[in-house]
Amino acid sequence: MAQHIPPAPGICPVCDGFASVAVTLGGRDARGHLRTVTAHCPACRGTGTAPVRRDREGARA
Structure with a gap:
């Protein structure tokens, strides 16, 4: 089974850094x-x- 590797921080998770395309x-x-x-x-x-x-560490819900 292939494991999902999350994108590096700062890269858009929707387009994986490929933000513009020509169709x-x-x-x-x-x-x-x-x-x-x-x-x-x-x-x-x-x-x-x-x-x-940045998730706040130690914050209570």
């Missing part, structure tokens, strides 16, 4: 260029990093 729309335009659209990770907004959550 092809299919076909080409009149000049012959491939039509693409850029999509960004909604969690980190395209930065690939996430703020480090």
Whole structure:
């Protein structure tokens, strides 16, 4: 069974650091260029990093 290894701190857990991708729309335009659209990770907004959550040690619920 494969074990899940959590991402290193600071890397967005949703996109694993690959925050922006280019998606092809299919076909080409009149000049012959491939039509693409850029999509960004909604969690980190395209930065690939996430703020480090610091849990308070010794805090009571």
